[in-house]
Amino acid sequence: MTQLMAAKRGEITQKMQAVAAREGKTPEEIAAGVARGEIVIPANPAHVGLRPCGVGKGLRTKVNANIGTSEGSPDLAAEVVKLEAALAAGTDAVMDLSTGGEIDAIRRALIARCPVPLGTVPVYQAAAEALSRRGAVVGMEVDDLFAVVEKQMTDGVDFITVHAGLTMANLELMRSQGRITEIVSRGGALLVGWMLYHGRENPFYAHFDRLLELAAAHDVTLSLGDSLRPGCLADATDRAQIGELITLGELARRAREAGVQVMIEGPGHMRLDEIALNVALEKKLCESAPFYVLGPLVTDVAPGYDDLTAAIGGAIAAAAGADFLCYVTSAEHLRLPNAEEVRRGVIAARIAAHAGDLVKGIPGAAEWDRRMAVARKSLDWEEQIRLAIDPEGARRIIGQGEPAHGEGCTMCGPYCAMKLVSEFLGTPVASCR
Amino acid sequence: MTQLMAAKRGEITQKMQAVAAREGKTPEEIAAGVARGEIVIPANPAHVGLRPCGVGKGLRTKVNANIGTSEGSPDLAAEVVKLEAALAAGTDAVMDLSTGGEIDAIRRALIARCPVPLGTVPVYQAAAEALSRRGAVVGMEVDDLFAVVEKQMTDGVDFITVHAGLTMANLELMRSQGRITEIVSRGGALLVGWMLYHGRENPFYAHFDRLLELAAAHDVTLSLGDSLRPGCLADATDRAQIGELITLGELARRAREAGVQVMIEGPGHMRLDEIALNVALEKKLCESAPFYVLGPLVTDVAPGYDDLTAAIGGAIAAAAGADFLCYVTSAEHLRLPNAEEVRRGVIAARIAAHAGDLVKGIPGAAEWDRRMAVARKSLDWEEQIRLAIDPEGARRIIGQGEPAHGEGCTMCGPYCAMKLVSEFLGTPVASCR
Numbered sequence: 027m028t029q030l031m032a033a034k035r036g037e038i039t040q041k042m043q044a045v046a047a048r049e050g051k052t053p054e055e056i057a058a059g060v061a062r063g064e065i066v067i068p069a070n071p072a073h074v075g076l077r078p079c080g081v082g083k084g085l086r087t088k089v090n091a092n093i094g095t096s097e098g099s100p101d102l103a104a105e106v107v108k109l110e111a112a113l114a115a116g117t118d119a120v121m122d123l124s125t126g127g128e129i130d131a132i133r134r135a136l137i138a139r140c141p142v143p144l145g146t147v148p149v150y151q152a153a154a155e156a157l158s159r160r161g162a163v164v165g166m167e168v169d170d171l172f173a174v175v176e177k178q179m180t181d182g183v184d185f186i187t188v189h190a191g192l193t194m195a196n197l198e199l200m201r202s203q204g205r206i207t208e209i210v211s212r213g214g215a216l217l218v219g220w221m222l223y224h225g226r227e228n229p230f231y232a233h234f235d236r237l238l239e240l241a242a243a244h245d246v247t248l249s250l251g252d253s254l255r256p257g258c259l260a261d262a263t264d265r266a267q268i269g270e271l272i273t274l275g276e277l278a279r280r281a282r283e284a285g286v287q288v289m290i291e292g293p294g295h296m297r298l299d300e301i302a303l304n305v306a307l308e309k310k311l312c313e314s315a316p317f318y319v320l321g322p323l324v325t326d327v328a329p330g331y332d333d334l335t336a337a338i339g340g341a342i343a344a345a346a347g348a349d350f351l352c353y354v355t356s357a358e359h360l361r362l363p364n365a366e367e368v369r370r371g372v373i374a375a376r377i378a379a380h381a382g383d384l385v386k387g388i389p390g391a392a393e394w395d396r397r398m399a400v401a402r403k404s405l406d407w408e409e410q411i412r413l414a415i416d417p418e419g420a421r422r423i424i425g426q427g428e429p430a431h432g433e434g435c436t437m438c439g440p441y442c443a444m445k446l447v448s449e450f451l452g453t454p455v456a457s458c459r
Numbered sequence: 460m461t462q463l464m465a466a467k468r469g470e471i472t473q474k475m476q477a478v479a480a481r482e483g484k485t486p487e488e489i490a491a492g493v494a495r496g497e498i499v500i501p502a503n504p505a506h507v508g509l510r511p512c513g514v515g516k517g518l519r520t521k522v523n524a525n526i527g528t529s530e531g532s533p534d535l536a537a538e539v540v541k542l543e544a545a546l547a548a549g550t551d552a553v554m555d556l557s558t559g560g561e562i563d564a565i566r567r568a569l570i571a572r573c574p575v576p577l578g579t580v581p582v583y584q585a586a587a588e589a590l591s592r593r594g595a596v597v598g599m600e601v602d603d604l605f606a607v608v609e610k611q612m613t614d615g616v617d618f619i620t621v622h623a624g625l626t627m628a629n630l631e632l633m634r635s636q637g638r639i640t641e642i643v644s645r646g647g648a649l650l651v652g653w654m655l656y657h658g659r660e661n662p663f664y665a666h667f668d669r670l671l672e673l674a675a676a677h678d679v680t681l682s683l684g685d686s687l688r689p690g691c692l693a694d695a696t697d698r699a700q701i702g703e704l705i706t707l708g709e710l711a712r713r714a715r716e717a718g719v720q721v722m723i724e725g726p727g728h729m730r731l732d733e734i735a736l737n738v739a740l741e742k743k744l745c746e747s748a749p750f751y752v753l754g755p756l757v758t759d760v761a762p763g764y765d766d767l768t769a770a771i772g773g774a775i776a777a778a779a780g781a782d783f784l785c786y787v788t789s790a791e792h793l794r795l796p797n798a799e800e801v802r803r804g805v806i807a808a809r810i811a812a813h814a815g816d817l818v819k820g821i822p823g824a825a826e827w828d829r830r831m832a833v834a835r836k837s838l839d840w841e842e843q844i845r846l847a848i849d850p851e852g853a854r855r856i857i858g859q860g861e862p863a864h865g866e867g868c869t870m871c872g873p874y875c876a877m878k879l880v881s882e883f884l885g886t887p888v889a890s891c892r
Contacts, residue, residue: 097872125874153874163879201884206832208880215876219883257876258832259817259825298778299818324774324814326828326835329843330852334767334807338814341757341771345731359835359843360856361869377764381757381771384692385732392692395759399639399691402759402792410762410792419763423793436794439530441558441586443648443690446596447641450652451634 028245029069031285033061041069045080050389059083063278064314066185066287068119068143068247073182077141079118081289082316086388087344087379088118090145090318090352091372093136096362100127102135104365109136111365115372115416117353121145121187125154134181143184145249148175149213149230163216164223171229172236179244186246187291188237189213190230191273192253194221200254200266207257210294214253234277238284247287249318250274255294258326262296263304275311289316289350298324298342305346318350319343332358333367333374340375344382351375373416380415405444407435461678462502464718466494474502478513483822492516496711497747499618499720501552501576501680506615510574512551514722515749519821520777520812521551523578523751523785524805526569529795533560535568537798542569544798548805548849550786554578554620558587567614576617578682581608582663586649596649597656604662605669612677619679620724621670622646623663624706625686627654633687633699640690643727647686667710671717680720682751683707688727691759695729696737708744722749722783731757731775738779751783752776765791766800766807773808777815784808806849813848838877840868 059065065082492498498515
């Protein structure tokens with residue numbers, strides 16, 4: 027029985043209780059959110075050692091880190107280092123997007139080391155296997171695709187991205203729209219190739235009930251991918267993107283009716299004033315399903331800094347109601363990230379999520395900032411470092427110049443405003459604690 | 460005659476023509492904006508080699524980099540390196556905040572090397588001189604302060620921050636409000652000390668006409684500082700901050716009436732949903748004077764990443780109408796930045812400014828992104844690097860893994876969506892150019 031089926035029956039599971047405890051909510055609140063489809067708990071019973079994590083309305087905004095091998099970088103060892111970097115940086119979830127090397131072995135090794143929900147994009151592996159076994163991606167058969175889905179679910183994957191809304195009709199919307207970057211979703215592109223080659227409908231759409239049966243059997247959460255997400259600002263919020271979102275809304279309802287937990291993936295690249303509109307539209311069209319956004323990146327011109335462009339968009343999206351932010355690293359658009367880029371990408375996404383949580387009024391969010399402010403006023407450097415979102419990073423920057431407790435920093439020296447004002451107003455530096 | 464006086468008389472100066480040419484506007488549009496006080500051109504005639512730059516409504520959002528010595532780091536050489544790093548990264552303006560070493564010599568050396576507008580905060584030098592000559596910051600006399608102002612103007616400083624809105628009445632607003640971080644403005648804190656020690660009104664407020672005379676004589680733009688800007692989210696948009704903003708609006712009108720160009724400084728730390736409100740309020744209370752914001756930082760908890768927290772707030776502020784973003788580096792709240800942190804701080808602020816310009820509809824902004832999108836679609840890597848906001852940074856990340864023209868990157872390898880879709884849809888990779 028899935029978490030959604032249990033919630034619909036009014037049952038409160040151990041996983042709901044665990045999520046409630048972490049979020050400062052009652053188990054009943056979590057159960058009600060799951061029952062309404064506003065909260066998902068991606069937690070495959072086969073994932074040993076998983077710490078359940080909720081995603082959705084009223085909960086802390088979560089972040090995901092993408093890792094995984096490529097053809098040119100097929101080794102497990104490097105991905106384990108990235109997994110550990112992402113976990114140490116505080117990621118809430120990880121996606122294994124491996125397309126190179128021993129994909130099954132890599133996934134199993136990562137799941138075994140991963141206490142947070144782990145997601146995949148099964149069509150990647152299906153395409154890689156079709157290429158190696160049948161000589162071409164389009165050689166993939168429908169049963170091959172579902173065999174990969176089932177294999178990954180059996181291994182304990184907690185959520186999977188399926189680009190089920192990429193229908194022939196939505197593809198035609200894109201063609202008639204006229205786009206600059208057309209499709210930038212890798213999974214979407216693979217499926218488009220297959221669809222056009224065979225002249226057949228997207229198998230995830232055509233056989234959605236088959237997918238639902240598997241997801242229900244393993245309690246795997248579906249993350250409905252947005253194949254037609256904009257790959258540049260000029261393509262954002264067009265008829266193709268919103269057409270696909272409508273389809274995703276239809277599929278989300280079917281998933282919920284089948285007792286399958288579901289969330290919706292979102293863009294992408296867009297001007298920052300379009301973000302709130304996109305979040306509101308997703309909530310309406312998909313009946314408040316959790317929204318999982320990639321970025322959004324608020325400009326196209328900053329390769330090397332897309333952790334930052336995504337943090338701008340992610341913060342605005344979270345404040346507007348997005349529930350789950352997929353990190354973007356500074357290597358995006360250039361190459362696969364290394365472990366340090368993974369680490370910084372997670373921190374950037376966490377900052378964006380927290381900036382959104384302050385607006386959402388998530389319990390504890392404002393209190394964290396308030397405590398930092400008090401530590402600053404009292405020039406309590408150890409407490410400032412302890413409260414920092416990346417304590418080690420903050421300590422590294424202070425470095426040799428670290429001031430003693432109660433002293434201003436090297437930035438202002440004797441002109442430290444905190445010290446001056448406390449002296450002049452007669453509020454001793456340490457009094458604010 | 461100041462630019463504002465000329466504009467009021469209907470004259471079009473060479474500096475207005477230069478600004479118009481850079482912004483894709485007519486000289487008449489620039490002159491009209493200057494006459495209305497919506498645009499300033501901080502350009503001291505004594506600043507040899509200055510390339511005039513406009514700040515305000517309808518113009519590209521500008522960014523400023525703060526550099527300058529401190530007591531613990533008093534050498535000119537390091538600041539020259541930072542100046543060059545900031546200029547190479549594309550800063551539109553620089554502020555010399557030196558408080559250590561030979562302040563006069565440092566300022567003159569920086570002005571001589573600086574083709575962009577250079578600003579200062581005269582009270583810093585006045586305080587440092589009072590400390591060394593009279594044994595205490597509060598030993599400063601009113602004539603000392605104005606002597607520093609005049610000296611800096613004579614040297615060719617283009618704009619100065621004066622915390623003239625920090626009146627006794629606004630200070631009382633802060634006291635009755637009750638704040639965590641009270642005053643975090645260094646200049647504000649110095650003046651508060653002086654005011655409370657002497658029991659006298661802020662000299663910049665009490666003698667504002669004297670300041671206006673000097674500013675008019677040298678055509679130095681006044682940047683009215685917000686001493687009571689919030690130093691943490693909990694203190695944002697309170698009665699003290701808005702009370703001071705009202706005073707700044709009164710002073711801005713007096714400046715314009717005296718023919719002195721004026722802009723308004725803004726916060727600071729605040730929740731991201733308060734930013735648009737703050738921009739709108741500045742535009743109303745200060746009758747559309749250009750708004751120069753520091754950040755805003757959308758969370759307090761990310762020391763080591765405040766280039767990013769400021770970029771989030773700066774992008775939102777710019778989109779809402781802020782005209783000028785003061786960068787914040789990753790060293791903020793920890794220590795003075797080094798040259799690499801200066802460089803990255805400028806890039807982060809430029810990204811935020813550009814994200815805002817896309818919303819403002821600044822000419823050329825969307826076209827830049829469109830060209831990058833076309834270069835991505837056509838897998839034209841050299842063009843992508845050329846168009847990047849930091850070409851060297853992008854090239855460094857690609858590094859050894861740089862793909863040949865027309866090939867996907869190492870991120871997706873053979874599963875590059877651009878390649879796949881172009882192949883399947885029959886739109887050749889290079890066709891978008």
